[in-house]
Each structure stands twice: as structure tokens, then as C-alpha cells.
Amino acid sequence: MKLPLSLLREYVTTPLNAQEIGDLLTMAGFELEDLTGEDESAVLDVKVMANRGDGLSAFGLAREILAKDPGAKPTDLYTKVSGRFENATAGTSDRVTIETETCSRYACLVYESVVQQASPKWLEERLTQAGQRSISLVVDLTNYVMLELGQPLHAFDLDQLSGQKIVVRQAKSGEKLTTLNGVEHELKAHHMMICDSDKPVAAAGVMGGVETEFSDSTKRMLIESAHFNNSSVRKTRKELGLNTEASYRFERSVDPEGVLAALYRFAELYSQISGAPAPNEIIDLYPTKPKQVTIALRPARARKLWGMEISDNEMLTILQKLGFGVTPNSDTFEVIVPTWRPDVTLEEDVIEEIGRVYGYEHIPELLPQGTTPRGGVFGVTSIIDTAKKTMLRCGLDQVISHTMRDAHRLDFNPDRRVLVRNPHSPELQYLRSSLLPSLADAALRNGGKNVRLFEIGKVFVQGEYVIDESPELSILVTGDMQDQHFAQKSSPQADFWTVKGIIEELGKLVGDDVQFALPRLPDHRFHPTRQAGIMVDSGRLWVGTVGKIDPDYAIEIGLPTETYMAEMDLLVFFQNPNTEVKLRQISRNPAVRRDIAFVIPTQVPYSEVESTIRIAAGPVLETVNLFDVYSGKGIEEGFHSLAISMQFRKMGENYTDAEANELRDKIVAAIQEIGGVLR
């Protein structure tokens, strides 16, 4: 809210300058967002919190300054306004009818004659400073009084009101209203309307209608000051797509007890400036008075919650300055909440008021005391942290990318993507179903040639009944697995085995229980014959896919065809993590090594070869290493030669050559069983 300092000074006298007033308001909870101009032409731009409608006026902010600044004094105008124009009286009349519960009070002035003139310079200037346009004296004064007191006013051309009557009611379906901004609205039954005898003439608390607005030709006028239910105003203005100074205030609360004072202030200024006579009618219908809210405040509790010493007396003074009624009893204050503070409903709210005015700078700084629960990271979250470290150790750079994105060729199951109902833009309409698209984006952003990336983040997939949100790990590598360097001939290149090796490394977190299986249905995003399903839980659970990118996709999105990726669901992967480490005794006896090479049909999977060796050798087998694979010249079509080195070691005794050879022969025999022929 932009507030001219000169206007604020009409209500409070203080030795503070503009900046100091702004700082004080900031510390009272009304943040100074901007300060323009100097001295008396200064304008404060103050951010008023969503629950503090009472701060949306010069009068309201003056009250805060008076509470917090010991050097501040109220002006006569402040006293008059806070006394609600002591002798203000009004009558009732059949000119106004309230037919809805969402209007708790409706008051108005009726002028049988109107002085048409422009505003004086000072008024025009203050409105301009507040960011409003000067229109005519009457309209300007309705706006000005709202700035002063926070109570929205509206000026009607009485002769345009059918029957010269006001009816506050809900709209009837089919009714229409063209508002001041020239837009015609179709009304619904839950829209609260100001109507004349026939039709809606204004959206209550939001905006007037174009047909009945005060204009140059207005001869008789009606000035409205009312109180409307805040959520009803909010609903109407949202649905009509309007946002006005009036609706802004009604939504955040307006003091129902200030309704008449605003009309008196209008009449006073109008008469002072134009010499116009007093209004012919002053009408006030007040069907629903606000309930008095009384709160029991325990000063000891206030001290406890603030963690600072504020005396009972200081609390009393603060509350009284803010307009609360206080009856101090021995250890409890009976606090009556003023009508302009509907946000205060609990003891804690009152406690906040005390601390706010007393000053947050007095709060001491203490670290938490008392029972300390166990701190740390536990469960799956902790294992995922370890998985991140494994990725880093494997040489992958971490990326973190957006959740909302456009459709992408690398999406997981496009039919099950989740749509955002009100997207930021069409390019951000989906929740990511896979991290691979953003890894591809990141790869391209970084040159697309030599990148080693991983991301761990949530992905979203439409399930049968619910949307699944799950943490996923994705990897994308291409080109050099190590930066080129002049002192080495070449860098290792990313390939299928690179990514598989990383997943195997990750498998150590689940007790090496990772298997790779031919997918039943190939994942179309991967090269059809260079992909594998990642399985855990002894091959029972599918967790993701590893492989080479589909070459057509690669070309389409601009990545090298030698791009390798992996994608897996971490929640499933870590469902039964084997984190238990059991110590194996280390043998001090020397190991012996035996190499074997044999020809075997290519359709016999290596995993079968290795498990055959392991079973035949038993526990003395320390390592198995496939060190050469050869096919081509000298090897029959459909076969390849595998060269494998094995290391045996016994605990507590040495191997003799004869024993080692015997074991090797046993292994060779077992391999022959599955179709291998020694070379």
C-alpha cells in the first residue's frame, strides 16, 4: 500500500522522519518495501500482511506507530476518528433493505443536491502519490477516505437507481452487471450484489456498475459505506476476475464499527472543500453486530513463549495502546479484542501483539534444550545418500533438473504421464516420468560429446488408482570416461560395460544381489539387443533398465549413438537392502592362479559359465576374471572363445601344483558339460 507521509502525519505526530517511520513499521510487521520522495512529499510503500486488514489505512498504521514509538502523539483528527465522531447518529429508512446474511451492515448518505467540482490540489496530489487517479471531488473523496480509514466508499447517482432504493441481496441467476471497467458479467446466485428495485447495480465490496456510477451529470447522490463478509467478497471478485482496492480491503477485514465514521469523515471533508450542505439523509442498517471476543491471557505464559522478561505492566500498556480492553487479575488478564482485529482469536495471538510491540530485538538467542531425540538420516533416505556417493565415486557428475517439463522421446511410458492442470506454460505441462529426458538435455547443454551424468530425483507415473511418486536414479554417459590428457594415449570410452559396472557397484549396497536379464518386452528407448533389465531380490524384482540408447532416438535428439543410459526405481532397488557386513577371515597362505581358454556356443550366457565354475570350484575359488573374448578366424560360426583366469587359495595350508591342476581339471570337466571345448 502506497501511503503519502503527509497523510499519515494527519493522524500521528512523531519526531521520526520518513525512513525511521518505515523502519518502525517494518519492525511492527508492516514491512517498508519502498520509500520515495523526501520529507513531506515522501511516500511509504508498506506491505500489509494478509491477516492485517486494519493496517490498510493511515489511521490503522498511525495506531501502530502510537503503540511502538514513545515519542508519538495522536492528532485531534486521530482522536475524533477513534472516538467514531462521538455524536455520530443515523436513522433507518425503507430506502435500504438487506436481504442477505453476508452483509452485516449497510450505511449511506443521501445528498439531494451535488456540488460538481474538481479536487483541490493537495487532494489530487495525495491521491497521485498513493497511485490513484483524480476524477472528481466526490469520487476522489471516496477514495481518499478509504486511504485514511480503510473503509471503502462508493458514490451512486441516485437518479439512476430504479426506485431510488438500495437492496443488498444475492444475485438471481441470469442477471447481468456491467462493471465500471466496461465488462459485462453473468451473475450467479452466490454473488452478493447491491441492487436497486429491479437489478444489480454493483458487485458488493468489489466494484460499482457503469450505469449508476457518479458522473458529471449527477444531480443527487448516495454514498455507500458498508460491511460485507470477507470470503463472500473474495469469492465474487475471483469469479468476476476483478481485483480492486475495495475488495482487497474487504477480503482482509474492515472494521464494521468504522462504517459510520467513514461517512461522517466524507461529509466533513466534502463540506469543508465544496461548501456543500450536510447530507439530507444518514441511514444505517446494522443487522449483525460483531461478537465481542474475550481472551484470557496469562502473562507468565507470554514470558515463557517469548523466552524473555516482559513485566505485567508493560504488557498492559502495550495492549491498551493497541486498543485492547484489559482487566488485569492476579495471574490472568481478561482481554477484549477490538472490532478491527478479527485476526486475534487465541491467547497466542495476544502474546504475539505484546512481543511485536515490545520488540523482537530483545529476544535472547538460545539453543534447543531438553530431550535430544536422535538426529540423523535413517532408512531408505540414508541409503539413497550412499547411492549418490557411489555415483560420484564412479566418476559421474550430479545434475538436478526440473520436475515439470514438456513431453520427450525418452519419457517412461508416455501413456502414463501425469498432467499439470494449470501449467506454468505448455512446455511445462507434464510431471517427469523419467529423468532420462533431462539428462539428455543436460548432456546436450554441455556439448553432448563427453559427458558422464547422473541424477537422483522423484518421478511421477499414473498408476491404476493413484499417481506413483518414486525416487529414481538415472545415468547417461557418452564418450570419454576420463578427460583427455596429453600423457595418456587414449581415454576409456563409455560403453555398455561402463554402465553395467556402475550398477554392479551400486549392487554392493544390496549385498551384490543384482542380476541382469533379457527384458521380456524390450524398452523402446534403448537399443533392442544391447539392453538389460536390472533385477534384484534373486532376480524376482524388476527395477529398471540399462543399455545403449536407441540409435534413431539418439540421432533425433542430437546425441551420439554411443550413448549409454540406465534408469531404475530406487525404492524397489532398496526394498531389501543388505547392509550387513560380515567379516571374512583373510588367508595368509599364497594363492595359485590357473588360466583356462575354451570354445563355447555364443548362446551359452557367460553368467552360466561363471556359475558353473563357481559351483565346481567351491569356496577355495577366490576370483574369476574373464580376460579375453574372441570370435572370428579359427573359431566356428556361433561359437566364441573365452579366456578366464581363476585364483584359488586355502585357509591355513598351501596349494600344491598337483592340487591346483586337479581343481582346474574338475572345472574344465564341468565346462565341458555345458558345451565348452578346451582350446
Added chain:
Amino acid sequence: MSTSLDTIAAIEAEALQSIGSCATTAALKEAESAFLGKKGSLSGLMQKLGQIDLAERPSFGKAVNEAKARVETELAAREKHLRAQERAVQFEAERIDITMPGRTATAGREHILQLTTNKIKEVFIGLGFEYMESPELEHFDYNFSALNYPPDHPAMDEQDTFYVTDDLLLRTQCTSLQGHVFETTQPPLRKFTVGRTFRNEAVDRTHGHTFHQVDAFMVDEGVSMAHLKGTLRAFASAMFGDDVKVRFRPDFFPFVEPGVDYAISTKKLFNGRWVELGGAGLIHPNILRRYGIDTEKYSGWAFGLGVERIPMMAYGVDDLRHFLENDLRFLNQFA
């Protein structure tokens, strides 16, 4: 007899001369074996012991041994000298241009938001807080109702929300963790989370539709605003240095009462200017009561702030958009 001694002297002189003229350690090795080896001319003299008079044998033997000792000493000295010379030549030949680039380590780098998160975790775990996570796609209740947002309140306007269904939204604040915790856990408790939040806002240098938040809260007997301020001070010190100061000013969030906005200031980073970090306050009694927590016995505080703000302030990152663009030229500056 004297002839024999003369022979020794002559061989010794020859040996010493030969050693002195050796130019390499390899030549020296040859000289050594020529004079001192099994068949060397000096050590060979001992084999002639039998041809010498019995009475002269002891003095002959002694003379040979003494000569050998002198030759050995000379050999060692010469070797030391030659080795030093040869090393010097070798080292010169092995000189490299140490200004050429080093080889990059193969370990991967962490994202700056990860590094910041790690640091945050250290602080709160150290203070006895448990790290937890809750869904990004959240139910309306956890994001708003459970946090004491009255239905249809202007406070929600400040949090323009992305919806997926009537009930499911992308959480606008990590405070949504609170409801999940209170449903299952009674105080005393200290929990925190770091996660992703979403607001349907216009994007510019300091605003994004997606950003990260740290959100921490504790409930215990006797918890006061002083504990909140002390904790935030400890947190800010860990992030920005020990000379950091913390300022509270009143602010409104439906889930806290009293509510504060807190700002920090350090001489080094902000030249004494106050920079706002986030919102905090004592957990609203309505929330505690909703989960059956006795507000007469227990109180709690909660705070939240944008994770991106920390590197923005600490390193001068001037555009929020850098964080999720994953340009390694940007990211590699931090890790």
C-alpha cells in the same frame, strides 16, 4: 721379501690410479672387479701367500689387507662422487614442464544444491534433528488445511499453486512435512527436511516456479522464540560465517503464531545490510491441538527458507535459473 712388498705397493698405486681415472660407475665396477674381485690383481696376491717365507707371511698378509682397505675406501669415495654426477645428468634429462596441465581426477562432482543440502544437514543433525522426506505431489490437506490455512483465505494468493487433481497439488512449501510427522509421532521431536517446492509464479532472476526449501521444526516442553532465534543464529553462522547477526520482524504465516520473518547480516557478505532469509515462528496451537498435542505442556517452533538463497548470497549467484540448468561450467565452480 721387499720385492713382494714392492709388488703390493705397485698394484695399489695402479689400482688407485685406475680408480681415479674411471669416468662412470660402470667403469668403476670393472676396476673394482679387476683389483678386488675373486681373480683381481690385489686380492690375487693373497693366493701367493704360500710362496712366501713362513716368517714373512704375517707382514705380507697385513700389507695386502691394508692396501685392499685403502683401495676400497677410495672406491667408495669415487663411487659416491660419480653417482652424484650421473644422477645430476639423469635428473637434467628427466626434467618435465611442470606448467603442463594435470590430469583431472575421475570422481564425479556434486551439484551446488547438493553441496548446500549437505551443509544444512550437518547443522541440523548436529542439533539432534532427524532428516525426513515427504511427497512432492501432495494432498491439499497436508499443504494447507493441516497447516491452519482457513478455507479460501487471501494467504493462499501468495502461494499460487499447481494442481494435478482437485486434491493433489505440487507442494508450495516443505512445511507440508509437519502433518505427516504429527500423525505418527508425539513430542519431544525435532525433524527437518530439504526438498523441492513449486509456485505458479512468473520466472525472473530471483523467482522460479520450482525451488528448494529447508524446513525444520521441533516440539518439546518449554520451547520458546529464544530457542528459535538461537537455532537460526547457529544455522546462519554455519552457512555464512561466525559474525552473522539475526533479526526477527513480525510476519504472518497461518501455521505459526507468533510469526516472524528473519533476516541476517554479516559484515563480509552484505556490508551490514539486512537480507531476508525466510519465515519462522512458534507452531500454531491449532496445529498442535489438531494432532492431540497438549499445548499447555508443549510448544514448538518451525522455520523454512529457500535453499537457493544460500549459494546466491554466499557466492553471489545472481540468477536463480542457473541452478536447474545443469551447465557444468557453472556447477564445476563449486565442487
